[in-house]
Amino acid sequence: MIKTQSAPKNKPACGHFTRRVEAAPAIKLHRRQRGIKASEIKSNQGVALITVLLVVTMATTAAVAMSSRQHIDIRRTENTLFIGQAAEYLSGIELWSQRILVKDRKDNKTDDNSEAWATRLPPLPVEGGYVTGYLEDLQGRININNLQQSDAAGKQTQARLKRLLAQLEINQGLINLLLDWNDADQEARFPEGAEDGYYLGLQPPYRAANRALQSSSELMLLKDMTQEQFDKLNPFISTLPQTTAININTASVEVLMTLADNLSATDIQALVKKREDKAYEKVEDFLAEKVFAGKNISAEGLSVSSNYFLLHAEAGIGTLTRYRTCLFERSDKGPIKTLLRSEGVI
Numbered sequence: 001m002i003k004t005q006s007a008p009k010n011k012p013a014c015g016h017f018t019r020r021v022e023a024a025p026a027i028k029l030h031r032r033q034r035g036i037k038a039s040e041i042k043s044n045q046g047v048a049l050i051t052v053l054l055v056v057t058m059a060t061t062a063a064v065a066m067s068s069r070q071h072i073d074i075r076r077t078e079n080t081l082f083i084g085q086a087a088e089y090l091s092g093i094e095l096w097s098q099r100i101l102v103k104d105r106k107d108n109k110t111d112d113n114s115e116a117w118a119t120r121l122p123p124l125p126v127e128g129g130y131v132t133g134y135l136e137d138l139q140g141r142i143n144i145n146n147l148q149q150s151d152a153a154g155k156q157t158q159a160r161l162k163r164l165l166a167q168l169e170i171n172q173g174l175i176n177l178l179l180d181w182n183d184a185d186q187e188a189r190f191p192e193g194a195e196d197g198y199y200l201g202l203q204p205p206y207r208a209a210n211r212a213l214q215s216s217s218e219l220m221l222l223k224d225m226t227q228e229q230f231d232k233l234n235p236f237i238s239t240l241p242q243t244t245a246i247n248i249n250t251a252s253v254e255v256l257m258t259l260a261d262n263l264s265a266t267d268i269q270a271l272v273k274k275r276e277d278k279a280y281e282k283v284e285d286f287l288a289e290k291v292f293a294g295k296n297i298s299a300e301g302l303s304v305s306s307n308y309f310l311l312h313a314e315a316g317i318g319t320l321t322r323y324r325t326c327l328f329e330r331s332d333k334g335p336i337k338t339l340l341r342s343e344g345v346i
């Protein structure tokens with residue numbers, strides 16, 4: 001009888017050993033899969049975090065945009081209300097100024113800088129801000145539209161303007177430029193005149209007006225006119241629609257010195273100070289002053305009263321300021337007419 005030898009007890013059977021060896025790769029695979037899943041979880045968490053940040057950023061941006069738009073809408077509405085309120089105050093100043101001028105004409109036959117209409121209105125407090133304004137006599141200036149006249153008034157204005165330009169050290173060729181700008185023909189005066197042939201060659205091109213000036217700002221369109229020259233000249237000229245005389249009671253020293261050649265500035269200043277105490281009631285009394293002796297100044301083109309005034313009004317409401325200028329025409333009959341009105345807001 002053959003005996004079968006059994007394997008030692010401390011040694012596993014061959015088949016069992018094989019199974020334990022084959023289980024090792026499975027364990028490694030399982031661990032690898034668990035590592036992959038962990039990395040995927042971390043990756044997903046990162047994506048979720050970025051998504052949340054993007055959503056928060058977009059929500060914040062939208063909220064800021066809505067807030068900014070709301071703020072702009074509030075300011076726009078506020079400014080609209082301020083502008084409307086300022087306009088009403090300015091209309092009140094305009095009406096008040098007209099009434100003062102009407103009353104002045106009833107009470108006086110002369111106009112001078114000591115009268116109520118010439119008093120500058122100090123800033124007056126109103127609901128939400130202030131208002132202020134003053135009237136200026138435009139007949140205290142040289143009306144350059146008088147140059148259009150072919151009679152003595154035109155020649156007289158030309159002589160006075162020539163003296164004014166000499167005082168201000170401005171090229172007197174400006175007179176020919178003004179005459180060409182106003183007349184209806186296309187013949188440029190010599191020297192230094194200019195018509196459409198010159199202005200159409202500019203960039204941008206434009207034509208001469210061939211009519212009276214509507215505003216002194218038109219001077220900036222003239223050939224070779226500079227801002228510096230305009231700023232010097234503008235306080236002493238006007239562009240009124242009718243032929244007007246110079247009011248000797250409101251004219252400045254510079255304007256009064258254009259009445260004749262070789263007048264002394266010191267003498268004219270003394271004359272201006274004298275009229276502050278008592279305005280002249282007649283042009284003849286003014287011309288009888290010693291300073292004009294031997295000058296042969298004609299009373300034509302001079303007056304002691306005025307019909308044209310310029311209102312400068314201002315209303316400050318909230319964060320903005322609104323301005324208005326009005327050109328008034330006053331006559332002995334009928335209400336005062338507003339010939340021109342311009343406004344601006346800052």
